[in-house]
Amino acid sequence: MSEGEKSLLEVRDLAVTFETSRGPVEALHGVSIDVRRGETVAVVGESGSGKSTLAASVNRLLASNGTITAGSVRLDGTELTDLPERAMIAVRGSRIGMVPQDPMTGLNPTMTVGAQIAEALEVHGLASGQAARTRAVELLAAAGIADADSRFRQYPHEFSGGMRQRVLIAMALACRPELLIADEPTSALDVTVQRLVLDQMAALADELGSAVLLITHDLALAAERADRIVVMHSGRVVEEGPSRRVIDAPQEDYTKRLLAAAPSLATPMVSAEPVAAQRDRKSTAVLLSLGGVTKRYHVRGRREPLVAVDDVSIEVCRGRTVAIVGESGSGKSTTARMALRLEDADSGSVSFEGTDVSRRRGRSLQGFRRSVQPVFQNPYASLDPRYTVGRSIAEPLRVHGIGDEATRRHTVEGLLAKVALSTDLADRLPHELSGGQRQRVAIARALALEPDLVVLDEAVSALDVLVQQQILELMVTLQRELDLAYLFISHDLAVVRLVAHEVHVMQHGRVVESGDPREVFADPQHEYTKRLVAAVPRARRAGPQA
Amino acid sequence: MTALLSLWRNTFVRRVLEAALTLVGVSVLTFAVLRVLPGDQITASYGIEAGALSPDQLASLRAYYGIDRPLVAQYFSWLGGVLTGNLGVATQSQQDVLDMTLRALPITMELAVLSIVVALLLGVPGGLLAASRAGALRDNGSQLLSLLALSVPTFLVATALSSWLANRFGYNPNGEEFATLLRDPALNLQQMALPALTLGVSIAAPVFQTTRASVLAIRDEDYIRTARAKGVPPRRLQARHVLRNALIPVVTISGLQFGFLLGGAVVIEQIFSIPGIGRQVLLGMTQKEYAVVQSTVLVIAVLFVLVNLLTDVVYRLVDPQARAQ
Numbered sequence: 041m042s043e044g045e046k047s048l049l050e051v052r053d054l055a056v057t058f059e060t061s062r063g064p065v066e067a068l069h070g071v072s073i074d075v076r077r078g079e080t081v082a083v084v085g086e087s088g089s090g091k092s093t094l095a096a097s098v099n100r101l102l103a104s105n106g107t108i109t110a111g112s113v114r115l116d117g118t119e120l121t122d123l124p125e126r127a128m129i130a131v132r133g134s135r136i137g138m139v140p141q142d143p144m145t146g147l148n149p150t151m152t153v154g155a156q157i158a159e160a161l162e163v164h165g166l167a168s169g170q171a172a173r174t175r176a177v178e179l180l181a182a183a184g185i186a187d188a189d190s191r192f193r194q195y196p197h198e199f200s201g202g203m204r205q206r207v208l209i210a211m212a213l214a215c216r217p218e219l220l221i222a223d224e225p226t227s228a229l230d231v232t233v234q235r236l237v238l239d240q241m242a243a244l245a246d247e248l249g250s251a252v253l254l255i256t257h258d259l260a261l262a263a264e265r266a267d268r269i270v271v272m273h274s275g276r277v278v279e280e281g282p283s284r285r286v287i288d289a290p291q292e293d294y295t296k297r298l299l300a301a302a303p304s305l306a307t308p309m310v311s312a313e314p315v316a317a318q319r320d321r322k323s324t325a326v327l328l329s330l331g332g333v334t335k336r337y338h339v340r341g342r343r344e345p346l347v348a349v350d351d352v353s354i355e356v357c358r359g360r361t362v363a364i365v366g367e368s369g370s371g372k373s374t375t376a377r378m379a380l381r382l383e384d385a386d387s388g389s390v391s392f393e394g395t396d397v398s399r400r401r402g403r404s405l406q407g408f409r410r411s412v413q414p415v416f417q418n419p420y421a422s423l424d425p426r427y428t429v430g431r432s433i434a435e436p437l438r439v440h441g442i443g444d445e446a447t448r449r450h451t452v453e454g455l456l457a458k459v460a461l462s463t464d465l466a467d468r469l470p471h472e473l474s475g476g477q478r479q480r481v482a483i484a485r486a487l488a489l490e491p492d493l494v495v496l497d498e499a500v501s502a503l504d505v506l507v508q509q510q511i512l513e514l515m516v517t518l519q520r521e522l523d524l525a526y527l528f529i530s531h532d533l534a535v536v537r538l539v540a541h542e543v544h545v546m547q548h549g550r551v552v553e554s555g556d557p558r559e560v561f562a563d564p565q566h567e568y569t570k571r572l573v574a575a576v577p578r579a580r581r582a583g584p585q586a
Numbered sequence: 587m588t589a590l591l592s593l594w595r596n597t598f599v600r601r602v603l604e605a606a607l608t609l610v611g612v613s614v615l616t617f618a619v620l621r622v623l624p625g626d627q628i629t630a631s632y633g634i635e636a637g638a639l640s641p642d643q644l645a646s647l648r649a650y651y652g653i654d655r656p657l658v659a660q661y662f663s664w665l666g667g668v669l670t671g672n673l674g675v676a677t678q679s680q681q682d683v684l685d686m687t688l689r690a691l692p693i694t695m696e697l698a699v700l701s702i703v704v705a706l707l708l709g710v711p712g713g714l715l716a717a718s719r720a721g722a723l724r725d726n727g728s729q730l731l732s733l734l735a736l737s738v739p740t741f742l743v744a745t746a747l748s749s750w751l752a753n754r755f756g757y758n759p760n761g762e763e764f765a766t767l768l769r770d771p772a773l774n775l776q777q778m779a780l781p782a783l784t785l786g787v788s789i790a791a792p793v794f795q796t797t798r799a800s801v802l803a804i805r806d807e808d809y810i811r812t813a814r815a816k817g818v819p820p821r822r823l824q825a826r827h828v829l830r831n832a833l834i835p836v837v838t839i840s841g842l843q844f845g846f847l848l849g850g851a852v853v854i855e856q857i858f859s860i861p862g863i864g865r866q867v868l869l870g871m872t873q874k875e876y877a878v879v880q881s882t883v884l885v886i887a888v889l890f891v892l893v894n895l896l897t898d899v900v901y902r903l904v905d906p907q908a909r910a911q
Contacts, residue, residue, distance in 0.1 A: 101814055133817030140815075145808040149907055150830045159826075160816040195906040211816060 047114075048251050049075040049098065049219055054111035056093050056102065067093045068275045070111065075219065080242070080252040082262035082283070084298075085272035086504035087475070091255045092141075094272070095223045098253070099136045100128050116218065134164040137212030137250065139241070141224040143204035147196035153180070153207045154192030160214040176214070182247075183210035184240040202233035209241050216248045223255040230367035231531060231575040238265060257504065259302055260577035263287045271295050301509040303534040305561055305576060325358035326394075327493055327525050328379060328412070333388035335374050335549075348374040350549040351388070354527075356493060359519065361526040363540035363557065365533060365572070371549035376497045376529050380414050381405075392493075410440060413486035417498035419478035423470040429456075429481050430466030436488045455484040459514060476507030483514070490522075497529045512539055533576055537561055545569045601898075605891045612887040613668075616880050617661050627651045627677060630874035651677060653876075664880060673885075674877025676870070683881045686866060691885070694855075694862035696767055697785070698847035700778055702840060704786025705793050710836065712790070713797025714829075720802055728794065735791040741853045744784040748858065751780075760858045781858045785851055789843045796839050800832040807831075834905050841897025845890045 056068040068090045075081045085091040096102045098113055100120065113120045115135060120128065132138075140146040148156060157179055158172040167175050173192070180188035183206040196204055205225060212220055225241065226234040242265065245252050256262050262269050263283045270280040271294065279292040290296045333352050336345040349371040356362045364372040377383045378390055381397050390397040392408055400408050413436075416422045423432050433455055434448045443451065453463045459480040470478055479499065486494050496515075500508045516539060518524055530536050536543055536557055543557040545568065553566040564570045628647050629636045639647070648654035655663075667674060673683035712732070716725040752758035759776035767774045804810065805828060813827045852864035863882060870878030902908050 099815060101811060129817050129819055131817070132815055136815075138812070138815035140808055140812055142808055146812045148809045148813065148827050148831070150834075150905065151826070156813075159813075159818065163817050163819065163822065197907045208812065211812070214816075 046076075046117075047074040048077045048079075048116055049073075049253065050112075050114040051094070051098070052112045052114075054094070054097060054113065055109045056090075056097055056106055057109045058103070059105045059107075066109075066275065067106070068097070071272070071275070071277055072111075073270050073277065073280070075251050075253055077218070078246075078249055078251055079268070080245075080254060080266045081268045081270060082254040082256055082266035083270045083272055084256055084259050084262045086257060086298075086506065088274070089272040090275040091257075091272050092223055093275075095138075095221050095253065095255050098219075098221060099132050099138060101132075101138075130164070133160050133212075133217070134166075134215040135217050135219065137215070137217035137220045139205070139208050139212045139220065139222040139225045142228045143201050143208055144228065146208050147204055149196055152193050152195055153199065154194075157207070157211045157214055160211050164215050166215055176210075179210040179214055180207065182244055183207070183213075184236070185210075201229050202237055205229060205237050206240060209237070209244065213244055213248055213250060217250055219253060220245050220250045221253045221255070224257065225254070227257070231533075232367065232571050235575045258577065259287065259298055259505075260304070264577045271298070298505060301505040303505075303509075303512075303532075303538045305534055305537055305573070326355050327358050327392065328354075328356040328527065329389075329391050330354045330375070330379065330385075331389045331391070333375070333378055333385040333390060335371075335378060335383060336386050347549050349378070349385075352544075352546070352549070352551050353388075354544055354551070356525050356527055358492065358525050359523040360542070361519065361528055361540045363528040363530060363536040363543045364546055365530055365536050365543060366546035367531060367572075369548075370546040372529050372546050373497055374549075375546070376414075376495050376527060379493075379527055380412060380495050381408065406440065410489045411491050412493045412495065413489060413491040415479070415482050415486050415494060415496045415499045417501055419475050419482055419502065420470075422482055423478055425470055427470075428466065429468050429470070429473070432470075432481060433466075433485045433488055436485060440489060442489075451488065452484075455487055458487065458518070459484045460510075474507075475503055476510060479503060479507075479511055480514070483511075483518075487518070487522075491524070493525045493527065495527045495529070498531070499528075500535060501530065501532065508535070515539060533557075533561055533572060545572065601895065605895075608891060609884065609887055613665060613880065613884050614661070616883045617657075617664070620874075620876055620879055621657060625874060626653060627874045627876065630872070631678060664877065668881060668884065673881035676873075676875050676878050678873060678875070683878050686878070687863070687882060687885055690861055690863045690866045693764075693766065693860060694848060694864065696774075697778060697782060697851065697855075697860065697862060698844060700782035701785035701789060701847055701851075702844050704782055705789035705843065706840065708786065708790035709793025710797050710833075712794045713836075714801060716794070716798045717801035717805070725798075729798075732791040732794045735787050740784050740788045741857055743787075744780065744854060744857050747784070748780055760860075764859060764861055777858070777860070781851070781854045781860060785847065785854055789847075792839055792843070793836060796835050797832065800835045801828060804828050804831045830904065834901070837897065837900050837904060841893060841900070844897075845893040848889045848893060849886045 051071060051073045054068050054071045055066060057064045057066050071090070071094060073081065073083070073094075083091045083094060093102070093106070096106075097108055098120070100108075100123075102108070108121050111121070115131070120131065123131070147153065151159075154173065154176050157176040158167075161167040161172045161175060166172075177188045177192050180191060185191050185203060185206055191199075196207070199207065209225075220241075222241065226237050229237060238261075242252070254262065254266055259269075263286070266283050268281065269283050269286040271278045271286065271292070273294050279286060279290065279295045281291075286295065287299070290299055331353050333349060334347065335349040336347050338345050352371070352375055354362060354364070354375070364375060366372045374383065378385050381390065381400075384398050392412065395404070397408060427435070430449070430452045433452045437443060437448050437451060442448070449466075452466055456463050456465060461477060461480050461484070465473070465477070465481075470481070473481065482499075483494075500511050503511060512535065515526065519526065526539075528536065528540055540557050543555065543560055544551045545553040545560065545566065547568045553560060553564065553569045560569065561573055564573050628639070628644065628651070632639065645654070652660065652663075664674065671684070673687065675682055676686065712728050716728045719725055748758070748760065752761070759773060760780070762773065762777075764777060765773040810823070810827055813823055818827065849864070851862075852868055854860070855862045855864040856868065863886060867879055867882050867886075869875070870882065898908075
């Protein structure tokens with residue numbers, strides 16, 4: 041792109057303020073970006089960086105408490121910030137398309153997908169009736185939906201997440217908009233699907249000549265997909281430039297930190313325990329052992345039961361991290377639930393320190409519950425919003441009748457210090473804490489009973505990379521100090537490679553490949569593992585330097 | 587066993603079996619409650635003089651009413667009758683319960699339909715209006731009204747309204763003999779107006795609240811934003827995207843309320859002298875007419891089950907996800 045060329049989208053000194061109960065909060069301060077015709081620009085940042093607010097300001101769909109307080113947004117020379125609402129409605133969809141973040145909630149459940157695509161054409165007077173229908177079917181097919189003609193009449197719930205996102209892409213591009221805004225278009229999808237959907241979106245946008253404003257938290261993904269990258273932090277643009285340059289030679293400190301924190305398949309392991317020492321242990325201290333466990337569910341309207349977990353055998357030794365990777369529906373969470381004895385296996389055995397877990401009752405079961413503790417994915421949902429941090433952490437102690445009020449208070453302070461949180465957080469409520477702080481609280485709670493094994497089900501997936509890095513480091517430090525074992529459930533290969541001593545790859549309820557993650561990911565044997573590895577964005581496969 | 591299990595998983599079969607079980611439960615419960623209550627048909631018809639009856643007279647009266655037989659035998663003989671279309675006879679008036687029910691039921695149904703229409707006409711637009719400016723005067727005002735409608739007992743309003751009309755204007759259609767819709771539509775509708783309005787207003791309150799809450803929730807859904815992002819103008823957005831989704835819970839609550847109405851609004855029917863099914867049960871209770879109460883309650887239960895099934899059908903029409911299951 042030459043410098044003199046006119047921009048399609050020109051954002052200048054944009055400021056956006058949200059009215060909140062604690063007074064006005066400025067979410068964007070003087071943001072300026074440009075998108076040229078046919079170009080893909082990625083806006084990268086952590087949650088709270090203002091990247092989604094920027095996207096919503098462009099087509100003026102800010103939440104009702106948000107207002108643009110200064111600056112300008114020009115689309116091909118037309119000022120959008122002071123355009124009357126009626127005129128803005130004509131711009132939305134026809135000149136600016138939008139692909140939302142979550143395909144599961146982005147489609148109207150009471151309208152057929154075909155009607156929803158045709159509607160985009162109808163409201164802008166581009167086509168109606170049979171013509172709109174024909175065009176909608178073409179768009180569906182172009183977005184990668186097989187058998188588009190009969191799929192046209194189906195409802196959103198009959199489509200998978202990836203399919204729904206394709207429908208939304210078809211809908212956003214229906215009127216050949218000059219600009220497509222894609223706000224985290226694939227972060228809710230499985231990794232292998234992500235790649236396909238992004239490929240299709242790029243191909244279709246390219247064919248129609250639409251420029252793309254891609255909002256993402258994933259630098260590697262941005263590097264792979266965009267011509268230029270804009271890095272945002274706390275409502276400001278920190279750095280921008282051609283993708284290669286930003287990734288290879290970041291100028292700003294913040295960008296460097298982001299890059300360093302994002303794990304890739306080439307990052308050295310965080311846990312650097314000598315391999316020999318681990319091998320010695322393996323024979324001596326098997327903590328948890330799943331032997332050929334199988335779990336079936338009866339699904340309404342299906343004659344055959346769904347086999348969620350099929351003959352899975354996994355061993356976790358003291359002081360080691362065993363990871364299970366796989367996509368949604370692979371059975372990895374069900375396996376974790378059986379390890380926690382939140383579910384019983386239909387066949388096979390789950391034993392802990394040599395005794396069968398399913399036979400444990402009363403005191404023995406209590407003992408098991410103390411030794412094995414869970415940490416779940418969502419740090420927002422797993423803490424009771426009405427409990428103070430201190431009360432949440434002390435609850436396991438209270439449940440198991442350990443200590444009195446004063447000693448528990450003391451234990452809580454010790455635990456907070458252990459997860460690197462200030463002790464005066466004990467009296468705060470969860471909503472006053474950031475996502476990373478909450479996940480630390482959840483870990484502190486899991487450690488309260490001095491467990492031997494902690495089961496982490498996607499425990500770092502919802503966190504921003506910088507926070508994720510801190511939590512992973514914390515996990516490894518605690519493992520060394522307390523000789524903890526982890527059963528680590530994740531879909532993120534790079535994170536697994538960072539912390540796990542052993543990995544099991546699951547697909548359709550079966551373990552298809554196992555071994556040392558460095559070896560497994562460097563030289564995958566099974567087709568499915570190969571696909572998973574290939575789905576990792578290039579920059580993360582080889583590391584930022586490559 | 588597996589065959590039975592798979593049969594159970596068939597939604598339709600399961601619904602029918604559940605309905606049948608519900609009805610058996612209702613019949614046993616009604617039967618038992620009537621027997622547990624003190625007094626029987628003899629004390630009901632002879633009053634305190636029942637104490638003066640000789641043992642022989644008592645025995646022959648018991649045999650006459652059929653209450654000398656063991657309870658199980660009484661239950662099954664009644665149930666057998668019901669299954670063959672014989673709902674029994676009211677001993678005092680010698681009327682067939684089936685005939686009584688066939689006369690009372692259409693009246694109750696008419697009242698129920700009119701009430702639900704009033705409720706929907708008030709509740710749905712009211713809810714939409716309130717949700718259109720949440721927190722504004724119209725929202726707070728209509729919320730206050732609905733709270734009032736919920737908390738003031740209907741019979742109080744009903745009595746006050748009808749006596750005020752009668753005293754002030756001499757207008758008291760319910761004072762005249764009840765006219766069915768077919769015999770005298772003009773009088774019938776006048777007689778139905780007040781009770782339908784009273785019932786309708788009290789049902790409008792939950793309908794209003796449900797509509798308002800669900801419109802507000804739907805407006806924050808991601809798919810509403812998607813629709814706005816593709817340029818759907820406000821009116822079309824309201825009609826095709828918000829309303830259709832918001833009506834799903836409204837259908838559920840209206841169906842439930844309609845089911846209750848079919849059970850007869852006992853108090854309202856009594857106040858306005860409407861010979862509906864609620865009054866029939868009440869009359870049967872005071873006169874210890876076992877057959878009347880048992881059979882009428884069972885008929886009401888059947889209707890309730892049918893209305894629930896019907897609600898499901900309507901539900902499937904508005905919610906494609908329910909259709910798939």
